[in-house]
Structure formats: structure tokens, C-alpha cells
Amino acid sequence: MVNQDPVLVKRAKTRRMKNRFYQSLFFAATCVGVVVLVVLIVDILRKGIGVLNWDFLTSFNSYRPENAGLRGAIVGSIWIIAMTAPLTFVIGVCSAIYLEEYAKKNRWTRLIQLNISNLAGVPSIVYGLLGLALFARGFGLGRSILAAALTLTLLVLPIIIVASREALASVPDSLRHASYALGATRWQTIYRVVLPRAFPGIMTGTILALSRAIGETAPLLVVGAMAYVAFSPRDVFDIFTTIPIQIYNWTSLPQEEFKQLASAGIIVLLVLLLTLNAFAILMRNKYQKRS
Amino acid sequence: ACSQSSGTEDGGASEENSEPSEESSGAAGEEGEELTGTVVINGSSTVYPVGMIAAEQFMAEHPGVNVTVGDAGSGAGFEMYAAGEIDFSEASRPIKPEEKEAIKEAGMTPVEYTLGYDGITVVVNAENDFVDHLTVEELKKIWSADSDVQTWADVRDGWPEEEIVLYGPGTESGTYDFFIEAIIGEEEGAALRSDYTANADDNILVQGVAGDPYSLGFFGYAYYAENQDQLKAVPIDNGDGPVEPSIETISDESYTPLSRPLFIYPNSEKMKENPALKPFVQFYLENAKQFVEEAGYAPLDDAHYEELLQKFEEAHVDV
Amino acid sequence: MAHYEIERTHPSFIKGSHKGRKWDKIVPAFLFVCTMISVLTTVGIVLTLVLESLPFFADVSVLQFLTTLRWSPPAGDFGILPLVSGTLLVTVLAMLVALPIGMMSAIYLSEYAPDRVRRIVKPVLEILAGIPTIVYGFFALTFVTPLLREMIPDMGLFNALGAGVVMGIMIIPLVSSLSEDAMSAVPRHLREAAFALGATRFEVAWKVVVPAALSGIISSFVLALSRAVGETMIVAIAAGATPKLTFSPLESIQTMTGYIVQVSGGDISYGSVDYKSIFAVGITLFGMTLLLNLLAQFIARRFKEDY
């Protein structure tokens, strides 16, 4: 090179080493998360895989560990998700659209934003208290699937709103302008241009929100999830239990066998979670390819 | 249209049953007639296994009935009772006057049935070889709010100069209240010392005691029974010599003062609306001894259960 | 300048019936209603907490609540400070784990990792955030704490450390993913500018990308913090239930959330002051997260950098 100043060259060597050191450090940090995840999963598999079989998935809970299964809880969780998913999606995405596309950027909007990010940090158990007072008691829904689903909807709503807003904000204005310049109304622009483009990000938010909803325990304990439900709920007004509730209950019983069942329950929950995540990633990739 | 107190109207099994519900409830207990409906139980997590056994066995005989059991806690149980949300509450302590008041205000009368006993078991680590028994006085010395016991030597001369690590349920637990009443005394505002390691989950307490060679803890008998390899139960001397907790000593009431009764409070008013409820309560009481034993608690003598049934029939002649 | 005749006098854009019109009236109204649900949620939470805690504050004065140094409901001691200190202790521990690791992972993913690696590792890390918290609770109690106890023998079975560390791990993806998003959003041309000046990758990451993404990074920190303050099951299972005014991570403590969940599942009478106290604790918790968010908002605005 032209100016091979020996001081600089020496310094360059240290800088290069520093870079390499930090690269290794950052890599190691990334591995921590991955390794813990693996350890966690292995630990659970080791404890639970032995009792995980078809009967476990298809029988109801029982006081006899050898007969106990997860059916009622699986059906309950599916019910809850089936209710929570559309509600959160519609309300969350609509809120995000309103805030991002319609609301004037004034003090009120900022206040609403602050409110939403604050809600994202409100402990889930507090939502449980709200759900009990409002849905179970106030609306007279009782300790039902609907009351629980509504509670969880409120709980995860901020997650999907924040993610969807990010997604909407990342749609370039040039696309909106192109649409307006063709005489499209605001809603046509949003519906036909902005939303499709923001869809992958919205999906990510939805999945994060639903993952959270699927695994919640504390608020459902307060809203009134049952520990022993030996039937499949038939409508949204029915009594329910969910997988995490069942896991929690099993871990609190004296018999060692129930703890194994709890681990098997955790495996089922994780499988459900991973399926949901995989679905999200597929959707995300599918739509990302197009744009 | 909640299903908590539903009869056949919203029970899904009603399609299979062509007969009106009133008739089938009249024929409760008779074989062949299908009973339908839902019974909702909630309350103490200690009594929960008993309720679950009852529910499961009842449903085996009456597939048309759904019995669901919650473990929200005794307090929550009574609160739901007063709110008219449940058919049945379970408790690991007697109902408190204010709870009774609330339920009465809501137009209901809670009737109490004692199912059996849970022996609160004082345990030490399996490796502990110096504790042969503890007197009630010693327990009080260890656990009272103003206790100055720091090491085992402070409890009894000759015991090692090792720090005593205490485990027990949290203040919200029925066991906590009961332990205070039995050991410390009944005066208002009595509390245990606050520097022990508390947890709401007895299983977790088991792990605590099992992991600490110089620990001492107390919790429900069933949790000791399931973990005898890691724990050692401490015989308690209430003046009549040390008595080791066991189903027998708890049942025959020689294990004192740490046996606590378990209760159910079926909701009589709900029986009028819910045809499945009365047969279920009857079934529960008829087989209570067996259920209590199966759940790992100590049953009472047979005479007691006969009394229970009698009390039940007297209370519900009208239903 | 020349003037011209005007030809058409009735162009098509005078208002008439236009298809899109009706939607443009209904839609915003509906969207607004949806947005209001979040506002109403807050109102609902505040109302519930305030109304339900009024009876509590009739028995225990606010001053007593805020200044007493002991939390022992059976003895009538309702000083929130031990619960606050427990919450803070666990939160600080969790942050000590989550912030550095999350941040370093974010830098690795955004600045060093090949695209292929990032596309796999990022969602894998995100799984950590989706695992139900009771799973973490037992992981802390039955895996992490025993491991820690091998190193620190006189640590209790329930301790703030194990719970805090595991909570920190749970929160890693919140920091790593959101910070990574913020860093990825830093335009490529800024990186190129730095590289073109002879900066190493580390210098680019640390002195250009991180400062440029700072407001996003701070937002992720605060979200993580709020989540830690509000986390329930991990502490309920692994940190014990011993309200204690201590800052030793080796001791068993109780957090505000832990207290709420244990009391609401316990046996005490719902009419009692002890039970009503959970709403007072709930309000305190809500106030704390609100304060954190306000702080975050303030900081994020101060550090906002336009690129």
C-alpha cells in the first residue's frame, strides 16, 4: 500500500484482533440462547417422552396417572386459540391501521400509542383480574371459554398492534402515493396496496401474540380455568381447561407420575407452539417472495 | 347461558336423551336411566384430588353427566359459591363468618360436611439422624413470629450447632392458618416468623426439605407419603408422647394437634335447578371414605359417614 | 401571457356516487372503535384495580402501605417495599442476563452472521420467548438452581438468582429480535460509509450502527424490562414466597406478581383485607410499568436519530 506507516499498521493489527475478539464474543452470546433452548428441550423430552403416547393425547384427565390424558386441555386450548386468533387479528390489525393510516399525528395519538406500549408491559395476572371483573362477572359470561378468550385477546392485543404498526410503517409512502394518484380512496389504497405489502410483518405479530396466548397460565387461573375437565367443551360458554393449566395442576399433585405427565404436556405445548411458528414463517416467506 | 348450573337444557348430551330432565332426575341413582347435566366444583387444592376421584367415578356410572373440578383455593371456592357460580365448594378449612354471611346474603345456606383429615406433617431431611420427635412447645419456639431459634441447638440441647432452614406454605395457604391455630395459638393477628422459605406449592417445599440436610418443613401428609425416600416425618408430642403421622394415627385422632379436617359445602339451592347435583352429592358422601383414602388422606370412622348421609338426607328431603 | 377558452365545464370529478365512498366513511369509524378497545382496556384495568383496592386502603393507609418495611398479612403488616425490592431484584438480575446477551446476539445477527444463519437463528431464538413461563419456572427450580447451588453451596433452593437468570434467558429474544430489527433498519449506506473509511466490522457495528439504532434498542430494553417486572409464573415457582427487604440474590424473595398469583389461588377469604391487598399490589405494579414506559418514551425521543 502507499502509506505503510508502521504505527498505523501495528494499530491496524490490534484493531483487527479486537474485531475478531468481539465477533467471537457476540457469536458466543448468540449461542447462549440457542444452547439454553436445546438444554431446555432435551430436559423436557427426557422427562416426558416416556409417557407421551396416543392414549395420552386422546384420554381425559384422571386421578389415576396411568389413565390421565390431555384431551380436554388440548380441545380447550384449541377453542381458546380459535376464539382469540380472529378477535386479536381483527381488532389488532384494525387498531394498527387506524393509528398508522388514519389518525392525525397529534397528542391524542401519541397518548394512545403510549397507552398501548404500556399495556404491553402490564403483568398478565392483572389482565386476569380485569377479565374476571369485566367478562366473567360484568358481562355475565361466567368462567367460560369466551371470558377467557376475551381476556387473552386484551392481553395479547398490544403485541399484535405494535408489530402491525411497524409493518404498516415500513410500507414505502411511494406506493401509497402511486395509488392515490390513480384516484384510489384511502381505504382502497390500504386494502389493496398497503395491507398486502405489510402482511408478512402482521403475520409475525399475530404469531407472537398467539404464542403468548397459548402459553399463558396466570390470568386463566384467575378467570377460572378448571383443573379437572373430563369432557370436550361444546360451545364458547362451556367450562374449560387448557394445556398450561393442566400442566400446572399436574405439577402440584403429590404423585411423581403426574410430574411426568406434566413434562409430556409441555412437549405437546411446545409442538403446538412450534407448529404455529412454522406456519407463521411459511406465510411470511410466501408473501415476502412476492414483494 | 353459562353451563355451570345447567341441567339438560344446555347439556350437550340431551340429544341422546328423549326424556325430559325432570323425570330423569327423579329417577336418580336407578340403573338404566340416563342422568344428564353438569356439576361444577371448585375450592381447595388440598381437597381437589378427592373431588376429582368422586367426579371420575360418578361419571363412569353416569356418562351423561359432566363433573368438573377446580382447584382455585378455599377462599375462591366460597367466593364463587356466593356469586352463584358453582354447585359445590371444597375447603381445607371451615368457612369463615364473613364468607358465610356473603353466601347467606346471596340467598343460600352452606351446609358443611367433613370428609376426613389431612395430617399436617412436620418433616426433616432423610439424612437427619438426630431429630427423633418434636414437642408442640418446641414447634412453637421454632415457628413463632418472635422466635430466636437460629440453629438446631437452639431447639434442643445436644442437637447440632447447624443453621435450621425452614420451609412452609405461604400466608395465603389454609395450611398456614391451621398451623398457627394449632401450634401458635388462636389470638387475632398471630403469625409465623417471616424469615422462612415459603412456597404455595407443596411439591416445591418437598424439594426444599429434601435438598437441605438441616432443614425443617411442614405440609400436607400426602406429599410426605409420596416422598418418604427423601423425607423423614417427625413424630409430634402433644403431651401424650410422640406420635408419628400415618393414615391410622390421623384417622384415630391420636396424631394431634396437626390433623386438619377437609370439608365440602354442596350448594343446596343449586340442587333445585340442577338434577345431576343431588345424585352426585349423595354418591360423593356414600363413597367419601373410599375417596378420601384413595386421595391419600385419612378417613374418619364409619359412623361418621353414616351421620353425614343422614345429615344430607335431612337437609334435602324437599329436593 | 396567453389565455385560452375553457372547453369542458363538467368534468367527471364533481362529486357523484362513487363506489369507494361508502367504505371510506364506515371503515375509519370501525377502525376507531377497534383502537378504543385498547384505551378502554386501560380504563378497565385502572377501574378494577382502584375500585377493588379502595376497601383495602380503608383499612391500611397509603402511607403505611408505602413506608412499612414488612409485608406480613397475617400480622397486619402491609408494607409494599419488600415486594417491590423482590421485584426489582429479580428484574435487575434478568436484565443483567438479557440485555448484554440479547444485545450481543443482535449485533452478531445483524452485523456478522451470514444471511442464512440469521434467517435460522433469529426464529430459533424467538422460540425462547414463546415457551410458556411455567416451563421456565420448573426449568429454573429443577435445572438452573441445582446447577447454581453446586457453585454457591449456601444458596437456598428458592432464590432470586435462579429465577432472575432464567427470566433473563426468556427475555433474550425480546432484546435480540427487536434490537436486530432496529439495527437492520439502519441503512446500508451508513455502513458502507464507515467501511469506506477503513473501519473494521466491530467499529462499524459499535460506533455507527448501534448509535443509529439506539432508540429502537432502548425501546427493546424497556419492553424487556416491563416484561420482567410483570412476569409471574417463573418467580412464583422458583423464587419462593418470602417477602423480604433484601438485595441479596441468593435469598428467597417474593415479587408483586408472585404475591398476586399465590393469594388468588390460595385459601384466604375473599372478604379479608389480605385478599383485597392483591389489588393494591396490582395498582402499584401497574404504576411501576407505566412509569417505566414513560421513561422509555422520554429516552427514546431523546436518542432518536434521523438517518
Add this chain to the structure above:
Amino acid sequence: MDQRNTMVRVRHLNLYYGNTQALSDIVLDVPERSVTALIGPSGCGKSTFLRTLNRMNDLIDGVTIEGEVRIGGVDIYKDDVDVDMLRKSVGMVFQAPNPFPKSIFGNIAYGPRIHGIRQKRELEHIVEKSLRDVGLWEEVKDRLDDSATGLSGGQQQRLCIARSLAVNPDVLLMDEPTSALDPISTAKIEELVQQLKEQYTIIIVTHNMQQAARISDRTAFFLNGELIEYNDTATLFSNPDNPRTEDYISGRFG
């Protein structure tokens, strides 16, 4: 030129962003079926002016507009004007090509669709005609279903022009449509503009004075939000009235 009708008529137009004035007392008439170039240094208000003609400034908070803008005789800032339909009549092409992340077909059909055309046949016909008009048909007819973002920059810009034409506008506004393009694509678009003025009234912003000279019939020179001079392109470039115009076109000032 004088026998043509006025398509755009602007009278005493003032525009403010918040409190700062961006356009001052603009008066200008644009004849139909002609190309008018807007030139001037950066920040002088060319884009702002262009956006008043299809009310795109409505999308920006805090914009205040005074004065009169008539298009085809209608005051477009009157209350009874349907802004969406106005924008249909007054098309706009932007500096950076901005195709929707849809297929080529979907891009062109977007406008007709939102304006109520549903039949596949009709849409196909419009798409073909618009693409032919911009000379893109032969290049893309075999891949109408491919994503428009896969086209080259010049193709994308022509696609955007075709997209504007598909809704059958009267006026076409172009804001530096070639500044992001290479010379060859630029030449193609300039040629296209020459063809389009047979049917459309075109107003084009450019910071390239050679381009203005090559393609426009009339040129307006803006400076600091004022319309300094507006005249036949030939006259304005060869013999400007205003010394500042001369300074600018001769590259003498900043």
C-alpha cells in the same frame, strides 16, 4: 398554440407548509395537449406546485392553500369536488419508479379495477392498450404475470406511466420522471412524452434544462416559490425576459 383550450388555470395560488410559504401568488395557464416543463433550483417549489394540481398535498398535514386552481374549468378546491375522481383525471408519475409489488398486469389493472371495471376482457384490453402506448407491450407481453419489481428501472418507469394512462386521465403530471434513469431509458421516456402530448396535457418537472428544452412546448421557471417566468420554451431559453432566468439557465447562480 393559441387555438388550443386552457386545461389548467391557476390564479393567485399561495401555499404554506405550516407557517412557511412554499408558493407565492402563482398565476399560470396550461393549454391542453401540450408539454409544460417546470424548472428551477432544488427546493424552489416545483414538486409542491405539481402536487397542488391533483391535490396530493391534501395528504400532508398542515398544508394551507389559497387561490384558485381550475382544471377543465372546474375549481378543484371547491367542496363539491371528488378528490379521488380528480386524481383519476389528473395522473401523476413520480421521480423514482414505484410499481406496486404486484404482477405487471396487476399494476396496470389496479386503476381500472378500483374505478369499477371488473370484466377480464375489458381489463386485458386496457392493459394491452396502456402498455402499447408506452412502448412496453412487446417487451413484457409474455410475462404479464411476473412481478413488476423485476423490471429494469427504465421499464418500471414506463410501466408507471402506463399505469397512469390506464385510468384515462386528461392531465399527466410528471415529477422528474427520468432523474433516476440512465440515458437510454431517459431517451425512451422523452420520446414517449412527445407521443403522449397528442392526447394528454403533460406537465413535467425536471432539473435538467436540456431535457426541458428538448421536450417541452412551454417552460415555467420557479425560484423561491415564485413563478419568475413562463413562456414558450424556445423563447424562454433563447431570450429570457427576466435576468434571474438567464442567470439560472446559463448556470451562473446558486
Add this chain to the structure above:
Amino acid sequence: MDQRNTMVRVRHLNLYYGNTQALSDIVLDVPERSVTALIGPSGCGKSTFLRTLNRMNDLIDGVTIEGEVRIGGVDIYKDDVDVDMLRKSVGMVFQAPNPFPKSIFGNIAYGPRIHGIRQKRELEHIVEKSLRDVGLWEEVKDRLDDSATGLSGGQQQRLCIARSLAVNPDVLLMDEPTSALDPISTAKIEELVQQLKEQYTIIIVTHNMQQAARISDRTAFFLNGELIEYNDTATLFSNPDNPRTEDYISGRFG
């Protein structure tokens, strides 16, 4: 010109993005302290070529490079070359101004700081000198602590040039540095380039042939990844060897 030393020497350079070849067998010598313009249609490889000279292409996955590039006599693709130090010697200015979101001072001082200069006095001296070199000192000396993103586009671009100069490079690469700027800012930068060539070897990509003619000593014409013609600017524009060069500079092909 021939009495000057060769600063950049490129031999048989081939570059591939994955499997597609973007540069074919480029051979070219750049004398020191001169301005060399790279022209050619979009996508012909101008930017790609420029980025081989400071190894910015290393940052792109899947790039393969063959051939030899020597700067100041050193083969920069040899293993023992410190890429960071190479980039210090070979500065680069980009199409869009890209100041860091830092203060004006912080922008200029960034380079010297990472290369080990810590003393405030020395930094201040470098900042002042660099800003003076690009003629920005008088305009910004009172607001060195203000954010650089608050400057106008032209000022930002000059700031970016000053930032490059602050690390004391030998070669300055500029990739269409004025294409996002208005004519006045462009004129300023062109003037600056003329001054800078007294000290630096400048290679500038432009798609504006007038600009190439105005400011460069030598011009290289690229087409489809090949170097078609490389000659004195005056010669290349007035009397090109290659018919394709002629076609391109006369605007005749696509």
C-alpha cells in the same frame, strides 16, 4: 500526463456475482493526481468496478474476483493486505449523501478516531482542514455540534467528501456523487473535484457525459462489463476509436 506515476493498475480483472459475470477482463492504468471518469449505460459495471478498487465488494456474498489490482504498487487482493488500511488509503464517496446521524464534527472525526487519533486538538485540526478543503468550513464552523443530517443535500455530499479526506487517502472513488443534487450543488462539487486532483487521484462514476467532459482528464467507457474504450477525455469525446463509444456519447443507442 505520462510523466506522472501510475496510482491504480488493473490487469485482466474479472468479477462474478455468483455465476453471472459483471466485469470482463478489465485492463486499465490510472495516473496519480488526475481525474478519471467512468461512463456507460446503467448496469454496465461502473459501480462494480469502482468497488473492486477498495474491496467494498468483499461485503457482498458470493462475489468472485480474478485478476490483479495494484494501488500504489501493492496488489490489494493479496492475502497479507489489511483491508481496513486499504480502505483508509482509498476513500469513497457515494451517490446519495450518507452522513452518519452524528454531529458534523463527529462525522469528520469518525475516521481519524478509529484510526487511533484521540487528542482533541489534533481532531479539531483535522476537522477544520477537511471542511476547508471542501469549502464547507465557513458555512458550518459555528454549528459543528449540530446534527449533520440537518444540512442540505449538497452540503451533506461535501461533508461526506470531507469525511473521506479526513483519513488522508491517496485515491478518492466517487460513485455518481452529484446525481442526487441540484445544479448549483453539482457545480460546487465539480469545482471541488478540480481542486482536489492537485493532491488526490480521483476516479468518478457519472452518467452525465457533460460532467465527464467538464471535469475529467481521462474517461473510461464501459459496456456490459467490458471496458470498451479508455482515453484522454478530450480525445474520447471528440474522436472516439470505437463506434460503440461514438454511438453512446451521441445518445444513439440503448
